[in-house]
Amino acid sequence: MIHPTAASGFGSDAARYDRARPGYPDAVVDRIAALAGGPVLDLAAGTGKLTGSLVARGLEVIAAEPVPAMRRLLAETVPVRHVVAAVAERLPFAPACFSLVTVAQAFHWFDADRAWRELARVVRPGGHVAIVWNARVSDTEWRRRLWQLMDELEVSAPWRTRPVRAEPPRAWKLVDRFEQPHDDRTTTELIADRMASVSAVVVLAPAERSRVERQVRALVAGVEPPLSLRYQARLFVYQLAGNVDGDA
Numbered sequence: 001m002i003h004p005t006a007a008s009g010f011g012s013d014a015a016r017y018d019r020a021r022p023g024y025p026d027a028v029v030d031r032i033a034a035l036a037g038g039p040v041l042d043l044a045a046g047t048g049k050l051t052g053s054l055v056a057r058g059l060e061v062i063a064a065e066p067v068p069a070m071r072r073l074l075a076e077t078v079p080v081r082h083v084v085a086a087v088a089e090r091l092p093f094a095p096a097c098f099s100l101v102t103v104a105q106a107f108h109w110f111d112a113d114r115a116w117r118e119l120a121r122v123v124r125p126g127g128h129v130a131i132v133w134n135a136r137v138s139d140t141e142w143r144r145r146l147w148q149l150m151d152e153l154e155v156s157a158p159w160r161t162r163p164v165r166a167e168p169p170r171a172w173k174l175v176d177r178f179e180q181p182h183d184d185r186t187t188t189e190l191i192a193d194r195m196a197s198v199s200a201v202v203v204l205a206p207a208e209r210s211r212v213e214r215q216v217r218a219l220v221a222g223v224e225p226p227l228s229l230r231y232q233a234r235l236f237v238y239q240l241a242g243n244v245d246g247d248a
Contacts, residue, residue, distance in 0.1 A: 013197070014069040018047035018077075020193035022134055022184035024104065028233045031178055033057040035128045035237065038099035043088055044106030046070050048078035050132070054102065055080050064091070088115040096124045103131045116168045120240060129172070129238045137181065137230040142223050146191070149215060154200045168238055176237035183228040188220050191227065 029050070036059050042051045045063035047070050054061050055078060063078070064086040065071040075083045086092055088103075088110045101119055103110075119129055138144035186194070195201060195216045201209060220227065 017197040025182040029053040048074040050104040052078045134231040172238040178235040
């Protein structure tokens with residue numbers, strides 16, 4: 001089941017989410033694509049930020065996304081053959097049908113124990129799960145203040161108030177960890193959209209959302225263009241053991 005905050009937050013304006021959120025650097029996408037030895041599942045695909053990059057590299061990708069508005073936009077804008085409604089904890093696929101499952105900027109929304117069990121079911125023995133994040137970099141004063149504001153807004157987010165299992169079960173082995181910094185060229189309007197696309201902001205009352213937008217614009221007002229937001233893309237790759245013996 002998708003969390004209500006995610007459903008309402010990400011479903012309210014998928015187009016804004018899509019135009020404001022960063023993608024992933026080529027070095028990271030190439031590293032992920034090299035793992036594929038057959039069909040790939042892009043899980044919690046959102047509007048296709050990672051999906052499109054994988055398809056562009058010639059991979060056979062199925063995108064799974066539970067939020068209808070995001071799923072529709074993905075299907076309209078990314079040339080992927082199949083887009084399905086599914087959550088990580090209950091996947092509508094046969095056992096051992098994927099060589100690779102990717103999760104971009106979404107694993108914190110999952111019930112980790114149930115998700116790892118489902119992943120062990122649908123991934124082939126020896127196959128991989130690639131989890132990637134764009135971590136925010138606070139290397140200038142205005143970026144530090146912007147991300148601090150976001151932290152304050154997200155302090156009660158569901159994924160911050162419940163424990164998240166950091167490591168998967170023994171059936172999974174961490175086989176690669178890779179990081180790549182990258183800059184996302186942007187504008188004041190897109191930075192306002194970036195903040196507005198956060199689920200914790202979308203669910204605020206209109207007056208509160210307007211207050212947040214004014215704060216964001218004030219933070220950026222004196223910054224010399226061109227503007228960019230800096231991220232550290234972090235990739236974690238896990239491989240499924242040949243025989244899981246129910247220890248998923």
